């Protein structure tokens with residue numbers, strides 16, 4: 001990733017304390033978020049000082065916490081904390097807000113809850129315009145006859161937990177092989193999701209994404225929003241299973257996530273993909289500045 005668009009805002013706000021100095025230590029050494037990756041988080045796109053789709057992010061965070069049996073504060077408290085951080089920052093056109101809730105200290109009984117607010121990576125406009133190359137990477141288990149994650153809650157299917165070490169290892173492997181990111185593929189050949197983004201594609205007049213219920217991937221707030229608003233592009237939104245080799249016959253493939261927005265996939269494994277004619281329209285539909293595509 002590139003640098004940072006402006007001086008680091010570095011706003012940090014802690015539940016019960018408010019804004020704290022961003023460069024001072026925050027976690028105890030025995031915080032289970034740090035020790036075990038035991039907690040949940042959300043990353044939210046901020047547009048002109050407003051956290052976009054915050055309600056949907058808070059709903060997903062609550063679902064993640066429930067599946068991890070984690071005591072998450074109520075949505076009002078989290079929303080208030082987010083607003084405290086936003087109020088303390090100089091307004092930026094775009095920023096990234098993270099909400100974090102860990103299981104707290106090893107022998108404690110209170111979660112650790114804080115938010116951070118930071119600038120977006122400087123190269124995001126280029127990524128939205130020029131796209132990403134995805135390496136195909138096996139997740140190691142099949143989805144048929146049954147998805148093991150659906151019946152094994154400890155595998156944390158559909159949960160946005162703090163345990164992202166596997167996702168980061170996947171990104172490193174992809175970059176080492178000359179790609180920007182990867183597309184996880186089930187052992188029986190179904191496309192799933194990128195390391196931190198949902199897969200989307202247009203097939204004729206249908207805007208598609210992979211069904212989270214069927215695959216245990218993370219239900220993306222961006223892909224959901226785009227599916228729900230597909231009619232604005234004259235399309236219908238649908239969740240579909242797809243094999244990577246069938247994506248090269250579609251009318252455009254994208255990765256979608258909150259801060260990145262949508263970025264066209266220009267290479268999938270060994271296959272080059274043309275940028276779909278609707279790239280600017282997709283970005284606009286997601287509410288991102290299209291001027292930056294020029």
Ligand SMILES: Cc1ncc(COP(=O)(O)O)c(C=O)c1O
Nearest residue numbers: 196197198218220221222257258
């Ligand atoms: C594994 C994974 N899938 C999908 C997404 C996309 O989710 P969203 O659109 O809510 O950012 C993310 C984003 O964080 C992710 O980490």
